[in-house]
Each structure stands twice: as C-alpha cells, then as structure tokens.
Amino acid sequence: MFTATDFIPKKYTSTIENGNFEWSAPSNIALVKYWGKKDNQIPANPSVSFTLNNCKTITKLGFEKRDISPEVSGPLNVTSFSFDLLFEGKPKEDFKPKIQKFLERIEVYLPFLKNYHFTIDTQNTFPHSSGIASSASGMAALAMNFMSLERALNPEMTNEYFYRKASFLARLGSGSACRSVKGNVVVWGNQANIGGSSDLFGVEFPHTIHANFKNYQDTILLVDKGEKQVSSTVGHDLMHNHPYAERRFAQAHENLDKLTAIFESGNLDEFIKVVESEALTLHAMMMTSMPYFILMKPNTLQIINAIWKFRNETQIPVCFTLDAGANVHVLYPENVSDKVLQFIQDELVVFCQNGQYICDQIGEGAIAL
C-alpha cells in the first residue's frame, strides 16, 4: 500500500538550468461519482470515470533556475514561489491564487519548486466559460509538466512512478484531476475488488473491458454556461454531517462493483441503470444537503425526459450522466452514433444554450507534446 510519504523524493542526481515542457491532459466524466472528501483531498468513496479525448487543457511550462544566493536576491525570495500565468497567451491574474495554493500543497513532494521561476502558459480546447470545468484537465496538465521536470532531475525514475505521482499531484490540485492522467477507464479510491486502487491516485481500470465500450461516445450538451452557484468545494463539504452520507458512500462501493462486472459483460442495460442512478444520486445529495441547492436547470430535466422517451421508443442504449452542474453528458456506444446524433440535433439542441454541444469520446489520457 502506498502512503503520501512514498512521493517525497530522495536526493536528485541531476541538475537542469532552464527549458520547457508541454503536455495536454483531457477532462474526464465520472460514472460512479466522487462527492464528499476527507482532509488532504482523500475521497469519501471510490469513483470511476471515462477519460475524454477532445476536451483538454494544453499547458506549456517554461522554467529557469533562480539566483537565490542571499547576497543577490535577499532572503525573501527563497520563501516564495515565482511564476507567471498566461491563459491563451495573455497574463491571467485571477487564476494565480489557485496555482499558488496548488504549489503550496505539492511543495513537500517537489522540493525544487522554489528554485525556479516558472512561466505557465495554458489554453483549453473547449470554449471558455462553457460550464465545462477545466480544473481536472488543467491540474492534470500542470502536474504532468512538473513531473517532466522532476524526471529531468532524476532520470532513473520509472514510467510507473512518473504517472502515479503525476496523478497523486493532480489530486492535490483538484480531486477528480487525478483521473485525467491515464486513459480510457480510471478508478480512484480504495476498492476491495480492484487491485492497486488507491485513495491517493487514479489507476487504469485493471480488469477486462468489453468491446461495447470501445470508443464510447460522450456528447456534452451545454445547458447553462454561467458560473455555478455552489462550488464543488462547498458541495463536498456539505457531505460532512449529511443525513444520507454513510449510505451514499457505501452505495458508491456497491455501484463500482456492479460496473466492474458490467465492463466485463458489456451489458448496456445494466450500465445505463448504474450510470443514471449515480447521476441522480449526486444531485439528490445536493438537494438534501443543509443548506440545500439545485444545480440542474429546467432544460436539464427536459433533456433527461427526452432521452428516456427516445430510449423507450427505439431501444437504442443511450443514457445520460451529470457532473456538478446543469450540463448533460449523453453517453452511447459508437455503433449507434449516427442515430443518436440525429436525435440530439432534432430534439435536444433546442434545450442547449445557443444550441451548443461538444462531441467527445473515450480517450487515452495525458500526452507529451
């Protein structure tokens, strides 16, 4: 079993003065949801997600060794991080506090961070303020870059350690980000029947996955692109002292066991039951928090009802899931793509803000550019 101290490095064997790395990391969509956490971003229950392919963050990390000898820069600089943040090529001051906090959290695991000045240049492939959270892809892309720098300082590092620690660091930026490092299907959180699973990082789903799930499609319907009224941080927090929390956490384990069998059998009817129930349970937890809140919008319900009607009439195995917002992820196998896309255009686009939706599918995880 891994513990956080396994990620505190010993002495580095190499040095590097300056350079840059660039990584892309995708977003992911949870099937069994993470909602509720303990200290240090430890999840209250395990979750599993499809890694996406098209919705990603691309981040370039420039780094340059700082002259931190006391006679040159004074003692103050050594105690602070030094970085510039660019979003789509332009300085973005309001993103800096989140990065600052991330650096503070990961410094013990990357003790070289204060020795460099960083230029973090980041952009998303999906439209800005589309209501699609960029924290998962963003934190994962940044974690990959920092790991590239650590590997330059320690060239003996194994690939396994590289990806595991990247996921571990991403988790400290944003919990679900740890599921954006690796591909296809990723589990995060200890689960008895999933060997290697950990609360500390995401792992590739280790068992057989039926061909029905190959290139599984996710069309994201943008129902509401505004700022969320309640952040995920606040939502997670409301699971403390929540009247249904313990039962919900147990249910997540049960649903992950069910999905494990479903991934193997390829039974799409059972897949739909677990996935839609998870989505509605997530939102039920929000509605039964104190204070309570609702993130779904009237059009979210319109879409859900239209999907149920279409599925009933056609027997096409299309279903929905939701993240912590009003947007709807429409999930379906590749071989029914044409029919489902036609249905989306004919009947669901009217419920999307400005008619916007994004076609995505299962993908491979972070990529070095």
Ligand code: PMV
């Ligand atoms: O990673 P966070 O703290 O933004 O939480 C994400 C929570 C959900 O998206 C609602 C569920 C999940 O497992 O991704």
